[in-house]
Amino acid sequence: QQSDLTIALQLEPPHLDPTSAAAGAIDSVLYANVFEGLTRFGADGGILPGLAERWEVSDDGLTYTFDLRDGVTFHDGTAMNAEDVKFTLDRARAEDSANAQKALFEDIAEVTAPDPQTVRITLSQPNGALPFNLAWGDAVIVAPESIDAIKQAPVGTGPFRFEEWVQGDRIELARYADYWGEAPALEAATFKFISDPTAAFAAMMAQDIDAFAGYPAPENLPQFEADPRFQVLVGSTEGETILAMNNGQPPFDNALVRAAVAHAINRQDIIDGAMFGLGTPIGTHFAPHNPDYLDLMDFSPFDPEKARALLAEAGFADGFTTTLKLPPPSYARRGGEIVGAQLRAVGIETEITNLEWAQWLEEVFRGKDFGLTIVSHTEPADINIYARPDYYFQYDNPDFQALMKELSATSDMAARTELLHQAQRMIAEDHVNAYLFQLAFPTVADARLRGLWENQPTQATDLTGVSWAE
Amino acid sequence: MLRYTLTRLASLAISLLVASAVIFLVVEVAPGDPAAYMLGLNAQPDTVAALRAELGLDVSRPERYLDWLGGMLTGDFGVSYTYRTPVAQMIADRLWVSLPLALYALTLSTCIAFPAGLLAASRRGKAADIGVTAATQLGVAVPNFWFAMLLVLLFAINLGWFSAGGFPGWDDPLAALKALTLPAIALALPQAAILTRVMRSSLLDTLGEDYIRTARAKGLSRGQVLWRHALRNALIPVLTIIGLQFSFLLAGAIIIEQVFFLPGLGRLIFQAISQRDLIVVESVVMLLVFAVITVNFAVDLAYAAADPRLRTRR
Amino acid sequence: MSRTLILGLALTALFVGAALLSFVWTPYDVETMSIAQRLRPPDADHLLGTDHFGRDILSMIMVGARTSIAVALVAVGIGMGLGVPLGLWAAARRSGWLDEAIMRFNDLVFAFPSLVIAILITAVFGPSAVNAIIAIGIFNIPVFARLARGAALPLWTRDFILAARVAGKSGLRISAEHILPNLANLLIVQGTIQFSLGILAEAGLSYVGLGAQPPVPSWGRMLADAQTMVALAPHVAVVPGLAIVGMVLGLNLLGDGLRDLLDPKLRVLRT
């Protein structure tokens, strides 16, 4: 019976500290395997207890008290206690912190450790999303003893211990014998990094690897499905893939132009052409698998005639030329070519520029020097970015900003749902961006593998429940 | 010979200095901030600034250049921005893949080209010559990435003789060699074609020289003349090409390493550029330039060994 | 005319002809997509099949030839336009410091791994056909400079140059009037070789996404786009690959044939 696993990912982590970089690749290897937080995401996206067995919220919503589990040890043998948690959270929200998601900890006023098994977090304002925030990879618990070497030798509390990193090739994990919870079925796991889609196909076909999480070439999936040696899991992600428009600049500061673009887009052609059918069309910035999701595609059906009319109404009867800057992932590159062709059909010429991520961040995200771009927003529940007028697509709507303020102060579930519906409708109506599809997450694996996560509520490859069938 | 060596050494040092300045300038003007790259979409400006300070990016450029230059002289290439490990260590690790690959490919291409060139030259105009020439024409025209793709399709996916890529490490040398075989072939074949052509035409040129006729008048057969007199003289242009090829093999490996997902220098540099890991880019490019310049220097010295006229001249 | 030359001419003419034809006519519009028609194998409608966006591959090959030829041609032009004068200049000042400086500069450019520099250039200025041209062109400069200098040096010792000097002509004038015309054959032959290398280089750059940007078709990018579909629809990977091989083969044969025709003793640089 096989007890080890070689699983491939497309991206290699730059280093191994989930608390000081935005690289999802770090979480993809370490989240839930090596590092754990007070709370954690479940396979379905729900919030589960992690290192905290349970927690209580004070009536004013300002104080959270977490009870830690007994017998949790770090991989170096030291015990995990409330001091470690306090250290972790204080480090993440410190002035000079390099935490990429510092905003998650914004509302925390103070963290105290009344006793080794209890942590008390005091907020400056009520925030119903704290347990959700603490489930992020950027909030996993680290120890002060091992923090200096964490980037190369991560020490966590998870079921797997970090063994070796051959840079450019692979990271090896091994089962941690003193894990507090149920021991995983796998004794060892190797993460291999294969960025090239052809290489991915070849490696999978040659069975050099047992599984590929986030398989990069959807066009190959039918072939794997047809092959009895393999199974294909297609899950959902938190990635809303959008055609973002620069709301702060002409011509996209004109709602009519944005509406025209939204009507010029044929979502199904993009999903078929770029993703070979993989992905769910969306009409707003919200994940379809979320219970609060609204289908708002009626605001922007594919209607080139209407698009041309809207353009004429906006004063662009002869169309115009704009830039379309595309980051590296194939959804953007291929999707961009199709979007370019579709926009050309209604009279909008696009100059396509392919950018690397670093360039994209510099030019588009920070410099806001773009007309159109395609990008997938993979952070969970991130509709609040529309409340940031300095965000790269520069949507500045006071009504929406007020709505978000109200949302974060509300902890009643029904009320929250209502507010979220309003928010979704508002941006769809405004055609802030053209909403294309929810990114799918394909995993190709050996047919005998069981227990792999199908969906990607967060970037993670949780191996805790993975096993080989007889 | 000594003077020749010394002047060449001096100009080599100047070349390297100029190269380092050019590399630094080009890399530094590239837009994109390593800190911003690392912190992603939700980062806040103060976090980015904190990270820049931590990486030492807030120091002025001339100062960083001098630091880098001084460090390199002592073998210290600095610390990678993204990986946070010493660049020298990273390069050393990757070199264990790239260098064997380049040497493997060089050996392969030489082993193919020498006999093929000899065969073609000694059978000039015959079927063997025409066959070899046609093969080299094709070899020169095939893009190596496409060739690599076809190799993988045939040998890894359909036949399953080799793994499709990846590198198991040198713990098991045989497995390591096996993993490098397909990439080395993909790299070597187009180079072998070029080398064969040079070898053939160089041999034919030499065979037309007067001293070949002299040797024939001594009673040497055609074959003996080829081995004893033509080969060594014909080697000189061939050596140049081998020297030039080395740089092509190191750099050409970038795409090939991508196709076979080998953790070599080529992939490191590709990754480092996209992550704006400037110091890694600068150091690796510098290393490649250094390698090429020194290899060509060695080739020049090899010339002198092959051609006694050069030992005293110049 | 040798068989080599005829075959080379025929292949080159085929691709150049296709490229020229594409200005006025292609079987289909290369920018119109038809997702429903994607990855169709070759048939009567689409002689070479369709790609993953349902575009006609034959049309794309024709327009792609245009891109390849244009990029390679301009790059060779840059290499020749700058390299030859440099080489002639160095030869005119033989064994002076200027000669030394020019030749060291050449060595230096040669020492840089071309692909890495191309990647850097595109990292600085963004990927585009123009930057591909510059990247390829820069590496053509030392080739032509070396070639021109190497061929000009022996000419400078020839008596007819001495005669021209006796007639009072300047180095510049002698280079232009006497040296350059005598290099013409060599430059034509080397030019074809560099042209073919330029086609390969353009394909390589486009393959890693640094060449011409969509929607302009390019053989290298067609290959890159197709590579994951080899198993699904082999023609999308095979056709552009064969186009590259055919064009490069044609140019190489043309170069060899021209050399045999003009002067079989020409020394060209092969790298």
Add this chain to the structure above:
Amino acid sequence: MSLLDIHALDVAIHGTPVLSDVCLSIGAGEIVALTGESGSGKSMTALATMGLLPDGAEARGAVMLDGTDLLTLPEAQLCAHRGQSMGMVFQEPMTALNPVQSIGAQVAETIRIHTGATRAEAKTRAAEVLTRVGLPPDRFPLYSYPHALSGGQRQRVGIAMAIALRPKLLIADEPTTALDVTTQAQILDLLRGLVQDFDMGLMMITHDLAVVSRFADRIAVMQRGRIVEQGPTTEVFARRRHAYTRSLFAASRHRADLGPARPGAPLLTVENVRRDYALPRTRLFAPRRHHRALADVSFAIRRGERVGLVGESGSGKSTLTRAILGLEPVQAGRITLDGAPVGPETTRRMQVVFQDPYASFNPRHRVARLVAEPFHALANAPRGADRSRAVAEALTSVGLEPEAAERYIHAFSGGQRQRIAIARALITRPELVIFDEAVSALDVRVRAQILDLIAGLTRQHGLTYLFISHDLSVVRSVTDRVLVLKDGRIVEEGPTAQVLETPRHPYTQALIAAAPRLPDLPDGEADAASPAP
């Protein structure tokens, strides 16, 4: 039966006949000279004998060496014969040796492939042979490389390789043509000594009748692939039956009629000129060494004077030419033309004719443009039709049709090219012309024509020139006064006839002694062929 018997040999290359019905025999200890103008088939006869004809050549007839027909022998057995029973020495000592093998190894190779001697034995034998040809190992170690030897020394190595196994037949194809006269004499002596010592048969190819006259037992004269006359040397010299032989002789002894000299005011003065070439440093900080190509050279040329300059190869003749033309700086001394120091200003008042008619013209220009080139420096140069007229005139004056102006240079023979070169030199009516070995590369008969042309032009236009040559007989015929240059110094100077008849300096004496001369023949002058342009 003689040693070598060539019988009715026909050779065709790719169907073009190059030899027809060649019959020749050589006995042991006999020296047979094969002579004839360039392209007449001398080398082909030799190569056919060695079995080394170029690809595509087909030979019929018989070549019997000691009773074996070499033409029918398979390649493997031919290899056994070459180097063993017959050896060959080639013309160009500079290229005939493998540059990357030591001389010892190259000589030993002949021994090792034929005798199976060990490396050490072969080395000892090689040392003996090299000593025999005048390269004792204590001065010329076996490990020396060819590039470190002079032309004459290399030729000795070539001979050593050919005679290492004492072949019965030695073939020497123009073995001394590339060497200067003194070296030539030494090599000829060496060959004669070897023939006597080893009782070899020697086939000696040369186009120089003077060399042959004192050296060969028998002579065979070739023309267009046939032997037109052959017999004992004295007999052939005396009878000269064939018209071709006669014209060859006449040309060899030709004297041009220069007309009397009318020296005027001094035109060119060269005072204490020194020219140093920097040599590369041997060590990094070693003082830079120099090669002194010209040391303290002084002389003057008056208007209307025809001055000769002789000296062996490397004595500095071409260096002096370049200095006078102002193309290279000198380290000391003064050169003035009409009182003005030479430089760009004076260059246009002088012209030059070079040695190699093939290298002196840009192959890509038409003759009109080539000939008109010197007009470049002239302020009031004729343009358009005037220029064409001047070119036509210049071409006519050297005996060419004016139509020649429209053709490219490759369409002309060597002699015609040299005429064009003279036309180019004279078109601007320069005050001084320098002929740098202007006739050395030409065939004897063509040489005679060119010398006549120069003489004729001198009679008409009263040229002033400096005529550089290593060939004393040429200098004798076209100069009034002669300078003798040795190692960058002028060692003797005086009226041509006087210097050549009664040389005072030992070097001049040696030079004259070494120069081969045709015997005086009674009816020599009678049938001088009149050179037709």
